[in-house]
Amino acid sequence: MGKQNRKGALIFSEYKRGDGIREAIGKSREDILFEIRESKLKGRGGAGFPTATKWMIVAAANSNEKYIICNADEGEPGTFKDRVLLLEYPELVFDGMTIAGYTLGAQKGIVYLRGEYEYIKKSLDDYLEAMRKDNLLGNNILGKKGFNFDIIIRMGSGAYVCGEETALIESLEGNRGEARNRPPYPVSTGFMGKPTIVNNVETLASIPHIVLKGGEWFKKHGTDKSTGSKLFSVSGDCKQPGVYELPWGTKISELLELVGAKNTKAVQIGGASGICIPKSQFNRILAYEDAATGGSIMIFNENRNMLNILKNFMEFFVDESCGQCTPCRIGNRKLLQGIEMIEKGAYTFSYVSQLKELGRTMQAASKCGLGQSSPNSFISILENFKEEIFCGNDRYINGYGEHNGK
C-alpha cells in the first residue's frame, strides 16, 4: 500500500509542509493550547494520557530550557504506523514538533528513532535540512522574532523498554535504558532534568491538523471519550495488511471486514502487551474506553495455535525485560515456564491459577509499563481460549468425529 492509496479523514488528509507552523505563529500560545484541549487529543502510543495536560504543565514551567521529544521507538510487536508516518508524512511529525516548540517555549527537539529503523534516518536528516533552508527550523523561524527551534535525530540500539518515556530519557542521557521512578514526571524533570514533553509520533502528527482546523473539527470524529481517528497497524491472517486510518469507535468486526480477514479466531489488540479478543467479542469497539490500543492489530485465523502465540509473546518479554525490578524480571520467566509446562501437559490447574495471580501482582507491582502490561496477553489468552488450550487442541474430541460439528 503506497501513500497515494492512503485515505483518512484526519491524519491522512491533505497537508502542505509548513502550513501548521505558519498558522501557529499567528496565534497566541494560549489559543493553541486551548484548541488542543478542545480536541481532547490523547497520547497515541497506547497509554492515552491527555496531550493538552502534558503540554500545559510544560508551558507553565518556569525554565529557559525545555525539550520536545518525539518517541519513535516503535517496538511493540505488530506496530508499524510510525514507520509509515516517518517515511511518507515527515512534514506532519516535524511540523508538530516545531509547533510544540513554539507553544511551549522549547528550543530543541529530539527524535528518538529505534535502531531497527536506521534505514529511515538518512531521509529524515535530508528532510530536516530542507526545512532549515526554508526557515521552518533554525533561528527566527518564518520571521517570528525569538522563535528558535531545531530538531536532531538520535538512534536507539535495540531495546524495547526504551519506548517507555523515562527509559527513553535515560537512554538519551547516555545511560542504560532503565525506567525511572515516577513522579517526578518528565514534564517537570525530564531530559537533563529540564521540563520535557515526550509524545508519540502519531500524537505529534495530529497537532498541525488541529492547529489548522481547530479542536471542534477534530472532536467531530471518533467517540466522546476517544476523539479523532487512529492509525491501525494491521497484520497477520488477512488479505490486506497495512496501516489504516479509522475513527475511534470502529467495531473490530468492521475492521476485519475492511482488511479482508476470513475465518478469524482471535484478534490481539495493542500488541504483545495488549489483550487477545475471541470471536464472541468482535462487536467490541476500538477506543480508549473499550479495546484500547496503540494501533497494533494482529489477526489470527482458525488454524493458529493460541498457546504457541502466547509463548512467542512471553519469550519476547523475557528477552526485553530490562531486569531492573523483580516482578518483571522473574515474573515473565515464571509465566513462560508455565506455558512450557502447559505445552508438555505437566501442569496442574492450581498452579495455572497461581500464575494468573502472579500476573496480576506483576500488573500492580512492576516499575514501568513493560511489566505492568506483559501479563495482559497471558491472562486474556488463558481465559479466552481455555477450551482450546486445556481440552486438547486436537480437532477431534478424543479422536472421535469432528469437534462440535465444526
Add this chain to the structure above:
Amino acid sequence: MLVIEKNTMTEEIEQLVAKYGNSRSSLLPILQDIQRKHKHIPDFAQQEVARLLDIHPVEVFSVISFYSFLNTQPKGRNIVRLCQTIICDLAGKKNIARAIERELGIKFGETTKDNKFTLEYVNCLGMCDQSPALIINERVYSKVTPEKAVQILSEVK
C-alpha cells in the same frame, strides 16, 4: 592491539567526541558509530571513550551490555538479523532460519569462519505488514522466502 592500532582508535574516538560533544549524553551516538565501523566495541575503545567523557570505564561497559545492537566481542562483517516475533514467526520464519543455517553451515548466534556473516534473531522489526522480514546491517528485506533469503545473502559482499 598494536600501538599503531591504538593510536588510530584514539584519534577516531577523539573525532567522534569532537563531533558529538564530551557530555555523557553523547555516549550512545559515539558507541553506535564505533559499533558501525568495527562491528564491536573493543576494550581499548571503551577505555578511551570513558577517558574522554570523564566517566568510569565500567559505566561504558554497562551501557554496551544493555543494548542488543552493541557488543564487546567481534562479530562478522555483515550482521543478519531475522525477525522472530509473532507475525514473522507465523509467516514462516523457521523455514527461512533453517535455509540460511544450512547454506552457511552455522547456527543462529554464530559467525561464519571467514567472518563474513553473523546470524542473529531480533525482536519485531516493524515490518509485520510485509512479513517475514530480516535486516542485513542497516538494510531491510521484506516478504522473504527461504530461497530469496539465500539469494540475498549470496549478493552481500
